[in-house]
Amino acid sequence: MAKLELESIYYRYKGADKDVLRDINCVFEGGKLNTIVGPSGSGKTTLLSIMAGLDEPSQGKISIDGKDLKDMDLDEYRRDNISMIFQAFQLFPLLTALENVSFPMEYKGIDKEKAKEKGIEVLNSLGIDGDKQSRYPSNLSGGEQQRVAIGRTLATGAKVILADEPSGNLDDENSDRIIDILKKLAHEQGFCIVIVTHDMNIVKSADNVWRIKDGTIEMTKNNLSKGLDI
Ligand SMILES: Nc1ncnc2c1ncn2[C@@H]1O[C@H](COP(=O)(O)OP(=O)(O)OP(=O)(O)O)[C@@H](O)[C@H]1O
Numbered sequence: 001m002a003k004l005e006l007e008s009i010y011y012r013y014k015g016a017d018k019d020v021l022r023d024i025n026c027v028f029e030g031g032k033l034n035t036i037v038g039p040s041g042s043g044k045t046t047l048l049s050i051m052a053g054l055d056e057p058s059q060g061k062i063s064i065d066g067k068d069l070k071d072m073d074l075d076e077y078r079r080d081n082i083s084m085i086f087q088a089f090q091l092f093p094l095l096t097a098l099e100n101v102s103f104p105m106e107y108k109g110i111d112k113e114k115a116k117e118k119g120i121e122v123l124n125s126l127g128i129d130g131d132k133q134s135r136y137p138s139n140l141s142g143g144e145q146q147r148v149a150i151g152r153t154l155a156t157g158a159k160v161i162l163a164d165e166p167s168g169n170l171d172d173e174n175s176d177r178i179i180d181i182l183k184k185l186a187h188e189q190g191f192c193i194v195i196v197t198h199d200m201n202i203v204k205s206a207d208n209v210w211r212i213k214d215g216t217i218e219m220t221k222n223n224l225s226k227g228l229d230i
Protein backbone atom coordinates (compact mmCIF):
# COMPACT_ATOMS: atom_id res chain seq x y z
CA MET A 1 0.00 0.00 0.00
CA ALA A 2 1.13 3.50 -0.79
CA LYS A 3 2.91 5.48 1.87
CA LEU A 4 3.62 9.18 1.57
CA GLU A 5 6.15 10.55 4.01
CA LEU A 6 7.10 14.18 4.69
CA GLU A 7 10.22 15.01 6.65
CA SER A 8 11.16 18.49 7.88
CA ILE A 9 9.27 20.25 5.10
CA TYR A 10 9.59 24.02 4.83
CA TYR A 11 7.88 26.16 2.22
CA ARG A 12 8.06 29.85 1.46
CA TYR A 13 6.25 31.56 -1.44
CA LYS A 14 8.49 33.59 -3.75
CA GLY A 15 8.90 37.10 -2.44
CA ALA A 16 7.28 36.28 0.92
CA ASP A 17 9.11 37.21 4.09
CA LYS A 18 8.22 34.13 6.09
CA ASP A 19 7.70 30.42 5.73
CA VAL A 20 4.12 29.18 5.25
CA LEU A 21 5.13 25.66 6.31
CA ARG A 22 7.71 25.02 9.01
CA ASP A 23 9.23 21.69 9.93
CA ILE A 24 6.31 19.57 8.74
CA ASN A 25 6.71 15.90 9.64
CA CYS A 26 3.97 13.41 8.85
CA VAL A 27 3.25 10.03 7.33
CA PHE A 28 0.15 9.16 5.34
CA GLU A 29 -0.42 5.47 4.83
CA GLY A 30 -2.59 3.42 2.49
CA GLY A 31 -5.71 1.98 4.10
CA LYS A 32 -6.26 5.11 6.15
CA LEU A 33 -8.56 8.07 5.83
CA ASN A 34 -6.56 11.13 6.88
CA THR A 35 -7.89 14.62 7.33
CA ILE A 36 -5.98 17.87 7.62
CA VAL A 37 -7.71 20.65 9.52
CA GLY A 38 -6.67 24.16 10.47
CA PRO A 39 -7.65 27.80 10.17
CA SER A 40 -7.95 29.60 6.84
CA GLY A 41 -4.53 30.62 5.57
CA SER A 42 -2.70 28.08 7.71
CA GLY A 43 -1.14 26.34 4.69
CA LYS A 44 -3.41 23.34 4.03
CA THR A 45 -3.72 23.84 0.28
CA THR A 46 -0.04 24.68 0.05
CA LEU A 47 0.80 21.41 1.77
CA LEU A 48 -1.46 19.40 -0.57
CA SER A 49 0.12 21.06 -3.63
CA ILE A 50 3.56 20.05 -2.41
CA MET A 51 2.41 16.51 -1.72
CA ALA A 52 0.93 16.41 -5.22
CA GLY A 53 4.28 17.38 -6.72
CA LEU A 54 2.83 20.61 -8.12
CA ASP A 55 5.51 22.56 -6.32
CA GLU A 56 8.76 21.68 -4.56
CA PRO A 57 9.40 22.39 -0.89
CA SER A 58 12.05 24.98 -0.04
CA GLN A 59 13.62 22.40 2.29
CA GLY A 60 12.94 18.86 3.42
CA LYS A 61 12.20 15.49 1.93
CA ILE A 62 9.07 13.89 0.51
CA SER A 63 9.05 10.22 -0.31
CA ILE A 64 6.55 7.79 -1.73
CA ASP A 65 7.01 4.16 -0.77
CA GLY A 66 10.49 5.08 0.43
CA LYS A 67 11.49 6.75 -2.86
CA ASP A 68 12.65 10.36 -2.63
CA LEU A 69 10.68 12.65 -4.96
CA LYS A 70 13.94 14.45 -5.76
CA ASP A 71 15.06 11.29 -7.56
CA MET A 72 11.85 11.02 -9.55
CA ASP A 73 10.46 12.80 -12.57
CA LEU A 74 7.72 14.97 -11.04
CA ASP A 75 5.46 14.64 -14.10
CA GLU A 76 5.64 10.87 -13.81
CA TYR A 77 5.13 11.01 -10.06
CA ARG A 78 1.97 13.04 -10.55
CA ARG A 79 0.66 10.93 -13.40
CA ASP A 80 1.25 7.52 -11.80
CA ASN A 81 0.72 8.10 -8.10
CA ILE A 82 -1.48 11.06 -7.34
CA SER A 83 -5.00 12.05 -8.11
CA MET A 84 -6.72 15.16 -6.85
CA ILE A 85 -10.28 16.09 -6.03
CA PHE A 86 -11.26 19.74 -5.66
CA GLN A 87 -14.09 21.67 -4.08
CA ALA A 88 -15.25 22.92 -7.47
CA PHE A 89 -15.08 19.39 -8.99
CA GLN A 90 -13.07 20.69 -11.99
CA LEU A 91 -14.51 18.41 -14.62
CA PHE A 92 -14.03 19.16 -18.31
CA PRO A 93 -17.29 20.96 -19.21
CA LEU A 94 -17.28 19.87 -22.86
CA LEU A 95 -16.77 16.18 -22.11
CA THR A 96 -19.56 13.89 -20.91
CA ALA A 97 -19.36 12.22 -17.50
CA LEU A 98 -18.04 9.05 -19.13
CA GLU A 99 -15.52 10.94 -21.26
CA ASN A 100 -14.29 12.79 -18.16
CA VAL A 101 -13.44 9.41 -16.64
CA SER A 102 -12.13 7.66 -19.75
CA PHE A 103 -10.05 10.56 -21.08
CA PRO A 104 -7.28 10.30 -18.45
CA MET A 105 -6.98 6.59 -19.20
CA GLU A 106 -6.65 7.24 -22.93
CA TYR A 107 -4.10 9.91 -22.11
CA LYS A 108 -2.09 7.22 -20.30
CA GLY A 109 -2.17 5.10 -23.46
CA ILE A 110 -5.05 2.75 -22.68
CA ASP A 111 -7.04 1.64 -25.73
CA LYS A 112 -10.16 3.80 -26.30
CA GLU A 113 -12.66 0.93 -26.05
CA LYS A 114 -11.01 -0.47 -22.90
CA ALA A 115 -11.00 3.01 -21.33
CA LYS A 116 -14.70 3.33 -22.10
CA GLU A 117 -15.48 -0.09 -20.61
CA LYS A 118 -13.53 0.69 -17.45
CA GLY A 119 -15.14 4.14 -17.26
CA ILE A 120 -18.63 2.61 -17.39
CA GLU A 121 -17.69 0.12 -14.67
CA VAL A 122 -16.24 2.82 -12.39
CA LEU A 123 -19.20 5.17 -12.86
CA ASN A 124 -21.71 2.36 -12.25
CA SER A 125 -19.92 1.55 -8.99
CA LEU A 126 -20.39 5.18 -7.93
CA GLY A 127 -24.09 5.23 -8.80
CA ILE A 128 -23.67 7.32 -11.96
CA ASP A 129 -25.50 5.05 -14.34
CA GLY A 130 -27.68 5.00 -17.44
CA ASP A 131 -28.04 8.26 -19.33
CA LYS A 132 -26.17 10.18 -16.63
CA GLN A 133 -22.95 8.83 -18.11
CA SER A 134 -23.57 10.65 -21.39
CA ARG A 135 -24.54 13.95 -19.79
CA TYR A 136 -22.30 16.98 -19.60
CA PRO A 137 -21.26 17.99 -16.06
CA SER A 138 -23.58 21.03 -16.15
CA ASN A 139 -26.53 18.63 -16.42
CA LEU A 140 -25.57 16.69 -13.29
CA SER A 141 -26.13 17.65 -9.66
CA GLY A 142 -23.21 18.80 -7.51
CA GLY A 143 -23.06 15.46 -5.71
CA GLU A 144 -23.08 13.60 -9.02
CA GLN A 145 -20.35 15.82 -10.43
CA GLN A 146 -18.19 15.12 -7.40
CA ARG A 147 -18.73 11.38 -7.85
CA VAL A 148 -17.63 11.71 -11.50
CA ALA A 149 -14.54 13.54 -10.23
CA ILE A 150 -13.87 10.62 -7.88
CA GLY A 151 -14.42 8.24 -10.80
CA ARG A 152 -11.80 10.13 -12.75
CA THR A 153 -9.28 9.71 -9.94
CA LEU A 154 -10.02 5.97 -9.68
CA ALA A 155 -9.62 5.47 -13.40
CA THR A 156 -6.08 6.81 -13.33
CA GLY A 157 -4.90 3.93 -11.14
CA ALA A 158 -3.23 6.31 -8.67
CA LYS A 159 -3.22 5.01 -5.12
CA VAL A 160 -2.96 8.35 -3.38
CA ILE A 161 -6.02 10.60 -3.42
CA LEU A 162 -5.60 14.19 -2.26
CA ALA A 163 -8.81 16.13 -1.76
CA ASP A 164 -9.14 19.84 -1.03
CA GLU A 165 -12.53 20.55 0.58
CA PRO A 166 -14.29 17.86 -1.49
CA SER A 167 -17.62 18.45 0.22
CA GLY A 168 -17.33 22.24 0.38
CA ASN A 169 -20.03 22.73 -2.27
CA LEU A 170 -22.32 19.88 -1.21
CA ASP A 171 -25.29 19.49 1.09
CA ASP A 172 -25.15 17.04 4.03
CA GLU A 173 -26.65 14.11 2.16
CA ASN A 174 -24.23 14.36 -0.77
CA SER A 175 -21.36 15.04 1.58
CA ASP A 176 -22.17 11.85 3.52
CA ARG A 177 -22.21 9.88 0.31
CA ILE A 178 -18.80 11.20 -0.74
CA ILE A 179 -17.38 10.37 2.71
CA ASP A 180 -18.74 6.84 2.46
CA ILE A 181 -17.11 6.36 -0.91
CA LEU A 182 -13.74 7.72 0.25
CA LYS A 183 -13.87 5.66 3.45
CA LYS A 184 -14.52 2.47 1.50
CA LEU A 185 -11.71 3.25 -0.91
CA ALA A 186 -9.32 3.57 2.02
CA HIS A 187 -10.53 0.69 4.16
CA GLU A 188 -11.53 -1.84 1.52
CA GLN A 189 -9.18 -1.02 -1.34
CA GLY A 190 -6.14 0.34 0.46
CA PHE A 191 -6.10 3.84 -1.02
CA CYS A 192 -4.09 6.47 0.82
CA ILE A 193 -6.53 9.33 1.26
CA VAL A 194 -5.75 12.80 2.55
CA ILE A 195 -8.62 15.26 2.83
CA VAL A 196 -8.35 18.93 3.71
CA THR A 197 -11.68 19.82 5.22
CA HIS A 198 -13.75 21.91 7.58
CA ASP A 199 -16.54 19.34 7.40
CA MET A 200 -17.06 17.86 10.86
CA ASN A 201 -18.68 14.75 9.36
CA ILE A 202 -15.52 13.94 7.45
CA VAL A 203 -13.33 14.68 10.46
CA LYS A 204 -15.47 12.35 12.58
CA SER A 205 -14.99 9.54 10.06
CA ALA A 206 -11.24 9.95 9.78
CA ASP A 207 -8.69 7.48 11.11
CA ASN A 208 -6.15 10.25 11.60
CA VAL A 209 -6.70 13.95 12.09
CA TRP A 210 -3.75 16.26 11.41
CA ARG A 211 -3.94 19.84 12.50
CA ILE A 212 -1.95 22.69 10.95
CA LYS A 213 -1.37 25.75 13.03
CA ASP A 214 1.20 28.48 12.54
CA GLY A 215 2.84 26.49 9.77
CA THR A 216 3.45 23.34 11.79
CA ILE A 217 1.47 20.13 11.89
CA GLU A 218 0.56 17.72 14.61
CA MET A 219 -1.58 14.64 14.86
CA THR A 220 -4.69 15.43 16.87
CA LYS A 221 -6.29 12.57 18.66
CA ASN A 222 -9.63 11.97 17.01
CA ASN A 223 -11.46 12.61 20.24
CA LEU A 224 -14.38 14.86 19.53
CA SER A 225 -15.69 14.86 23.07
CA LYS A 226 -12.87 17.26 23.84
CA GLY A 227 -13.93 19.40 20.91
CA LEU A 228 -11.80 20.15 17.92
CA ASP A 229 -11.15 23.71 16.94
CA ILE A 230 -11.30 23.34 13.19
N1 LIG B 1 0.83 32.25 -4.53
C1 LIG B 1 0.98 32.75 -3.28
N2 LIG B 1 1.92 33.69 -3.03
C2 LIG B 1 2.11 34.18 -1.79
N3 LIG B 1 1.44 33.76 -0.71
C3 LIG B 1 0.49 32.81 -0.90
C4 LIG B 1 0.21 32.26 -2.19
N4 LIG B 1 -0.77 31.35 -2.05
C5 LIG B 1 -1.08 31.33 -0.75
N5 LIG B 1 -0.33 32.21 -0.04
C6 LIG B 1 -0.37 32.45 1.41
O1 LIG B 1 0.06 31.26 2.07
C7 LIG B 1 -0.72 31.05 3.24
C8 LIG B 1 -1.33 29.66 3.18
O2 LIG B 1 -2.27 29.59 2.13
P1 LIG B 1 -3.11 28.28 1.83
O3 LIG B 1 -3.88 28.52 0.59
O4 LIG B 1 -2.22 27.10 1.83
O5 LIG B 1 -4.08 28.26 3.11
P2 LIG B 1 -5.28 27.26 3.48
O6 LIG B 1 -4.97 26.68 4.81
O7 LIG B 1 -5.53 26.33 2.35
O8 LIG B 1 -6.51 28.28 3.66
P3 LIG B 1 -8.09 28.07 3.33
O9 LIG B 1 -8.66 27.25 4.44
O10 LIG B 1 -8.61 29.47 3.33
O11 LIG B 1 -8.20 27.43 1.98
C9 LIG B 1 -1.74 32.19 3.30
O12 LIG B 1 -1.27 33.14 4.19
C10 LIG B 1 -1.77 32.73 1.88
O13 LIG B 1 -2.05 34.09 1.88
Ligand SMILES: [Mg+2]
Nearest residue numbers: 044045046164
Ligand atom coordinates in the same frame (compact mmCIF):
# COMPACT_ATOMS: atom_id res chain seq x y z
MG1 LIG C 1 -7.14 26.05 1.01
